[in-house]
Amino acid sequence: MNHKLKSGITMRFRTMATGVLLGLPLLASAAGSESGGDSMDLLMTGLKILLLITVVLSLNILRMVFDLRESDPLRNINFNELNARIMVGFIFIGLCLALYFSFHFQPLYLPEASSEHGMEIDKMFNLTLLITSIVVIITHLILLYFVYKYRWSDSRRALYYHDNNKVELMWTVAPAIVLTVLVLDGTKNWNAIMQPPPENAVEIELTGKQFAWNIRYAGSDNQFGKTNFRMISAENELGFDWADESGKDDVMPGEIYMPVNKPILLKIRARDVLHSVYLPHFRVKMDAVPGMPTQFWFTPNKTTKEMRVKLNNENFNYELACTEVCGRGHFSMKRNVVVVTEEEYQEWLRKQKPYYKAPESDLPVQVAIDSTGTDSTAIPTETAEKSVSKKDKIAVAGKIKKQANQFLSLK
Amino acid sequence: MASETLEVKEIHSTHPEALHDSHEHHGHDSHDDEFELPEVNFIRKYIFSTDHKVIAKQFLITGILMAVVGILLSVLFRIQLAWPEHNMSYLRPLLGNWISDTGQMDPEFYLAMVTMHGTIMVFFVLTAGLSGTFSNFLIPLQLGARDMASGFINMLSYWFFFLSTVIMFASLFISTGPASGGWVIYPPLSALPQAMSGSGLGMTMWLTSMALFIVSSLLGALNYIATVLNMRTKGMSMTRMPLTMWAFFLTAVIGTLSFPVLFSAALLLIFDRSFGTSFYLSDIYIAGKALENSGGSPILFQHLFWFLGHPEVYIVLLPALGMTSEIISTNSRKPIFGYRAMVGSLLGIAFLSFIVWAHHMFVTGMNPFLGTVFMLLTLIIAVPSAVKTFNYLATLWMGNIRFTNAMLFSIGLVSLFITGGVTGIFLGNAALDIPLHDTYFVTAHFHLVMGSASAFGFFAGVYHWFPKMFGRMMNERLGYIHFWMTFAAVYCVFFPMHFMGMAGVPRRYYAASTFDFTQGFTDMNAFITISAMLGFLGQLIFLYNFFYNIFKGKKAPQNPWNSNTLEWTTPVNAGHGNWAGEIPAVYRWPYDYSKPGVNNDYLPQHIPDAAISKWDANPETASLLYDEQGNEIKDTPAAHH
Numbered sequence A: 001m002n003h004k005l006k007s008g009i010t011m012r013f014r015t016m017a018t019g020v021l022l023g024l025p026l027l028a029s030a031a032g033s034e035s036g037g038d039s040m041d042l043l044m045t046g047l048k049i050l051l052l053i054t055v056v057l058s059l060n061i062l063r064m065v066f067d068l069r070e071s072d073p074l075r076n077i078n079f080n081e082l083n084a085r086i087m088v089g090f091i092f093i094g095l096c097l098a099l100y101f102s103f104h105f106q107p108l109y110l111p112e113a114s115s116e117h118g119m120e121i122d123k124m125f126n127l128t129l130l131i132t133s134i135v136v137i138i139t140h141l142i143l144l145y146f147v148y149k150y151r152w153s154d155s156r157r158a159l160y161y162h163d164n165n166k167v168e169l170m171w172t173v174a175p176a177i178v179l180t181v182l183v184l185d186g187t188k189n190w191n192a193i194m195q196p197p198p199e200n201a202v203e204i205e206l207t208g209k210q211f212a213w214n215i216r217y218a219g220s221d222n223q224f225g226k227t228n229f230r231m232i233s234a235e236n237e238l239g240f241d242w243a244d245e246s247g248k249d250d251v252m253p254g255e256i257y258m259p260v261n262k263p264i265l266l267k268i269r270a271r272d273v274l275h276s277v278y279l280p281h282f283r284v285k286m287d288a289v290p291g292m293p294t295q296f297w298f299t300p301n302k303t304t305k306e307m308r309v310k311l312n313n314e315n316f317n318y319e320l321a322c323t324e325v326c327g328r329g330h331f332s333m334k335r336n337v338v339v340v341t342e343e344e345y346q347e348w349l350r351k352q353k354p355y356y357k358a359p360e361s362d363l364p365v366q367v368a369i370d371s372t373g374t375d376s377t378a379i380p381t382e383t384a385e386k387s388v389s390k391k392d393k394i395a396v397a398g399k400i401k402k403q404a405n406q407f408l409s410l411k
Numbered sequence B: 001m002a003s004e005t006l007e008v009k010e011i012h013s014t015h016p017e018a019l020h021d022s023h024e025h026h027g028h029d030s031h032d033d034e035f036e037l038p039e040v041n042f043i044r045k046y047i048f049s050t051d052h053k054v055i056a057k058q059f060l061i062t063g064i065l066m067a068v069v070g071i072l073l074s075v076l077f078r079i080q081l082a083w084p085e086h087n088m089s090y091l092r093p094l095l096g097n098w099i100s101d102t103g104q105m106d107p108e109f110y111l112a113m114v115t116m117h118g119t120i121m122v123f124f125v126l127t128a129g130l131s132g133t134f135s136n137f138l139i140p141l142q143l144g145a146r147d148m149a150s151g152f153i154n155m156l157s158y159w160f161f162f163l164s165t166v167i168m169f170a171s172l173f174i175s176t177g178p179a180s181g182g183w184v185i186y187p188p189l190s191a192l193p194q195a196m197s198g199s200g201l202g203m204t205m206w207l208t209s210m211a212l213f214i215v216s217s218l219l220g221a222l223n224y225i226a227t228v229l230n231m232r233t234k235g236m237s238m239t240r241m242p243l244t245m246w247a248f249f250l251t252a253v254i255g256t257l258s259f260p261v262l263f264s265a266a267l268l269l270i271f272d273r274s275f276g277t278s279f280y281l282s283d284i285y286i287a288g289k290a291l292e293n294s295g296g297s298p299i300l301f302q303h304l305f306w307f308l309g310h311p312e313v314y315i316v317l318l319p320a321l322g323m324t325s326e327i328i329s330t331n332s333r334k335p336i337f338g339y340r341a342m343v344g345s346l347l348g349i350a351f352l353s354f355i356v357w358a359h360h361m362f363v364t365g366m367n368p369f370l371g372t373v374f375m376l377l378t379l380i381i382a383v384p385s386a387v388k389t390f391n392y393l394a395t396l397w398m399g400n401i402r403f404t405n406a407m408l409f410s411i412g413l414v415s416l417f418i419t420g421g422v423t424g425i426f427l428g429n430a431a432l433d434i435p436l437h438d439t440y441f442v443t444a445h446f447h448l449v450m451g452s453a454s455a456f457g458f459f460a461g462v463y464h465w466f467p468k469m470f471g472r473m474m475n476e477r478l479g480y481i482h483f484w485m486t487f488a489a490v491y492c493v494f495f496p497m498h499f500m501g502m503a504g505v506p507r508r509y510y511a512a513s514t515f516d517f518t519q520g521f522t523d524m525n526a527f528i529t530i531s532a533m534l535g536f537l538g539q540l541i542f543l544y545n546f547f548y549n550i551f552k553g554k555k556a557p558q559n560p561w562n563s564n565t566l567e568w569t570t571p572v573n574a575g576h577g578n579w580a581g582e583i584p585a586v587y588r589w590p591y592d593y594s595k596p597g598v599n600n601d602y603l604p605q606h607i608p609d610a611a612i613s614k615w616d617a618n619p620e621t622a623s624l625l626y627d628e629q630g631n632e633i634k635d636t637p638a639a640h641h
């Protein structure tokens, strides 16, 4: 083939390739920013077809562009230089973006902890964040500088230098010191968090099951009734042994109420598989293990009301979630958590009806099951849905959840 | 050339006739550099081969295919996360009832994909695909050995792996779905088919597959250890080994000591599942029935799992670090900085990796005192990691850097290792781990430091040793595009996950719609998914570059990167036995780059001091073998030039 003609063709292919390559991310981002349903689907389908064509085309085109031996259109580019520059730009812009977005997304982060130990954890988090950010930034700036400064040059020769014990010692000891500080801080906090709970702690029992949390308070006698997993049934969620009188006043509400500024002791259990109690706003997490009761104690220090004012969001609620994968409904094991003043708490507690049903009447059972919403055949997100739908603000959730529920009830 | 069927013993002796066959033309562009191998039947040569180089390629290609599967799974579940309302009916032909008639993905299928993605990427791609490939390929070549200590066991190692791959892959297609309880398969979820459908046949297949996988990896590791300890060429003392060898060696040691523990964990789980034992089960009421099991502990499983699980993350990472050391030094034209410190930190990491496992279990309810101990040990392991980073940077300092594809990926690895490593300091701190455990913060951490960094090491290795593997070159420019797309994608995908972690968003959630505190990431999720898709597109470029150039690439020169290590002294298309003639002896460490007094900016390991000037005058055509006095060893024509 005539040489001119050939490179003409190459040029045309090249523009096409560039067009396709540039168009693709644009299209993709268009699809991404579109959050509505139908137009997005259309875009997505288009995108998929386009993807396919692009892949086939661009692979061939790329080959032609880059594999031409006779008239290499890129032969004058010094790729070593180019790569060095891109690396500099990449690292620099990357660092800037990372910093910018760390602040940009601040409103989405969890608010300041609503518990005493949580505030300590936050402090430590911030200190660690500060130290590690400095490390990341400095090392990357060094990387950026070295990569550019020492890029290949025909006129230079690398320095034959490969050992320096002093330097080596320095950068072994320096991180060791920083880490020692962090470990000491961490140990102090960890031990404080894990020390035995105070005598007067309010005890709340949380039992995880597929896919809901059962909540239990000890009732007026301040003593949990005995339970046995072999006695569990639809009417006896926790397997109460009714021979034990102390269980008869236990209450099992559908929400967790906690008095502010009082130590709370969570007694955590699981009925079937692993679950994990997660109260993000209080920086609380502890696994629920079948056959091995666990516990976590903490002191909430902001009421729900205070948080609503503080965050300027009257729909704010504390939430309980599950963070140990436990099956299809794992993502929906929600309970509302309400922190109130001591008086409000006492008043709420007084209003709760015991879970126990007297043998004559079957009415209390109904009440009990309804209030916990944890009939074992119930759809897991039922309670969650109820509480969410109260706040119509979160409309997005509704549709998805319904579809999810369909699935959950499929099997 | 020694015959294919010979035992290693026989290969060691030289066969003059065979050697003369291999003696041929000079000049890089000749088309017939190939050895005239004695007739070996196709099956023995390419399928049931005992040649470590062929086995390495088998691992490599299986690994790459599994990577495609693993990444596709992730793209699929990323679509679910980014556009939960998106109608996926078009996937019904492929996935059947896992997609409802309204086009919604089943939550259990979501978990199944997450699980299989994790399993495939960690074990099949980054363990077998990475360590299996390069340990096999490089250990004999860089140590100056004809083959592994036992070629036969090495072959078995691949075929066990292959079998395990087939079973794991097949489990994707059974009607109850593959294992779905997360790659860590915590019981009781994984023990009870009542708990989720993936815990039925899918889990059985997972366990079978992993048992075979462990056998494979043990056979491989024992072979690597035996080879490194016994089969180094003359002059190759342990302290003259390239850092790749140290890394592979220690990886094998870690694997040998930790994989059996996973095996027993899996075995006990099999017992619990099939034979009614109660190692991990107690006090369970599920699906309307109280189970008989009593006295077991799910926590026991976690201890056993993470006793492998944590070393496993270093099994994945160390080979990548080793190759990076080699590549950074070669392409900076500068000796690796702090060789001893590098070996020391590898040793330190290998040792410490066994005594930090419970940092994955801070909030399982184990004794808080253990938490304190493991926090201390965990943060100690950050020290050798930091030392390695600083040594990489110091190697670049005052170098003369060539940005080959391999070098770019190695530099990328250093960056990812830093960014992902520092978040380990958060997670290793037991108190900080309370809010962060099982959130996207952890996902961000290990995808950067393990997933991406090791993948970058893998790519670096492929680009660097492709000429040795296939005798041809990959296309550098496609490599640049591949690198920049991948580097950008990796950061765009995983960095924002830190933000989600700081908002408390838990891992393995099918949808973020249930909770108020997980809302608000719709755009970010879409952004991450699109980045992941573009990243996947970048990998197609790699696939093309890789497979096309196996057949059509430019012929590779003898030593394309002007490297010092022994593998570049073998013929471009080395046959079984690696060296045509005698195995070169070694007279120096592998990092004599830009050594003063030498004209060239490299000085291979097999050149004795006395022969430096002779070699220096014309390295391309210089003879391969010298004795200590610097005399050419004439009667072995060796590999040409």
Ligand code: HEM
Pocket (backbone or CB within 6 Å): B184, B313, B314, B316, B317, B359, B360, B378, B379, B381, B382, B385, B421, B422, B423, B424, B425, B427, B428, B429, B433, B436, B437, B438, B442, B445, B446, B449, B450, B451
């Ligand atoms: C600087 C040193 C490092 C420290 C202190 C560290 C610490 C931790 C900790 C404490 C966790 C548990 C987090 C949690 O589940 O809450 C974790 C998770 C993890 N780390 Fe690291 N890490 C370090 C480096 C690495 C490296 C180098 C790798 C891999 C090569 C790695 C891979 C992983 C993986 C895979 C997980 C998650 C496992 C899972 O839960 O699925 N880490 N790391």
Ligand SMILES: [Cu+2]
Pocket (backbone or CB within 6 Å): A274, A275, A276, A322, A323, A324, A325, A326, A327, A329, A330, A331, A333
């Ligand atoms: Cu769960």
Ligand SMILES: [Cu+2]
Pocket (backbone or CB within 6 Å): B309, B310, B313, B356, B357, B359, B360
């Ligand atoms: Cu670990």
